[in-house]
Amino acid sequence: MKVSQGLLSFLVKCLPTVCIAFLILCGCSMQMGGAPLLPVLYLIPVYYWLVFRPTWLPIVSLLGIGFFYDALMGRELGFSSAILLFSALGLPYVRVFITRHVFYLMWGLFCVYSLVVLCLYGLSGGILFRSWIYGISLYPLIAWCLSHFHVRCDAYV
């Protein structure tokens, strides 16, 4: 079957959104020692794509992901969307730090970003700390997967 280049490019650009939605679906029940993985788990791909490929994660997708997360978690509809929209405003400024030896800096900036977002979500105390630690520990693994995914998708766009 012959697929036009435009359609292929569009489908590839949809993949980050689908990947985040899938991560939310799979991670919604996960917790370790009473601390949830999810808010930070889904922030990892959001951060990655907003920093490395902001055009693949347009604002409309972020709005949809926010609604999706709120509806699944029983939160006030629109709260996560607002957080993600503010992320979309702020995270492109991290792009100035993209250099050759960048990984640890990106990781550090993610730690700060995720901590701020967790506080905005209203987590506090031990749950906040443990959830944050789990999330930033998972960042290298997920970022490694996403970077492979990114490089392969680049070939189609």
Next chain:
Amino acid sequence: MPFFIRHKDLKPVKPTPNPYSSRLPWWRQHMGLWPLLCLLLLGGSFQFSPHFHAFAEQVFFEKVSWLEGVVARPFHAVASLFAEATAFRQDMVSLRSENEALKWKTQALSRLHAENAALRRALHVPDITPYRSIVVPVLATPYDGLHHLFLVGKGSAQGLIKNQAVIVPEGVVGRLEKVGQEVAHVLLLNDRRSRLPVMTVSSEQKAILAGEGDGFPVLVYVSNTRNVKRGEQVVTSGLGGMFPVGLPVGIVEDVVNGKIRVRPYAPFQKLDWVHVLQLPATGEIGRALEECQG
């Protein structure tokens, strides 16, 4: 192979307020404004039109939870298959012995049952009809550090209604918060938004059990906290008509500075199936429903 793939375009990119090219059509250039407008409208509706906000929440919940149900159902089926396969033989042996014991007990109880019915008739005490319940599987337990929910695999198509009581043999689990066509959200007792009218058994203190977000909900609006003792049983009071009277809820864990913490009986982490009570609507809720129907 490097741990982290280095990207080919290594030059620093200056941040731009609009990541889209200026060659895009005008309606796409302003696309970023639409989500903000939507959010403002949604926030406004939350503040000024709760009905519209509730409608929007219900629509999103229906779509999203259906998707979650599709993803979670196969995992649940496989997990329960493994659990059943391992515990099957052991369960069969214990169930057989339990069945034999229950047969003897039923024979003994049948005489008492007839006697009880005769006495009720003589004393003009109305019959207590046993509550019907629907058994529903727990598909997922979404948890984000604040909200404690279950996603269950039945909805309004199977007769579930919002605010119905959800129980297990050990005790009360919570109530149905949102009901979709095929799935529903159960708000657990320990969620911050949960409020349940209860009473203590020994000291007979009526109170409201309020979730705190951790494993121990607290009793509030207790008239005399000094009477409540550690280890006392807490049951539903039946006020409000949402839950029947006398369902076991938990025991008083401790009383510190007037704060009474309760340990729920229901083992929230181990539940695969729950019962949704099909109660006749009574009290304020029943009257409200009758008014709506009228």
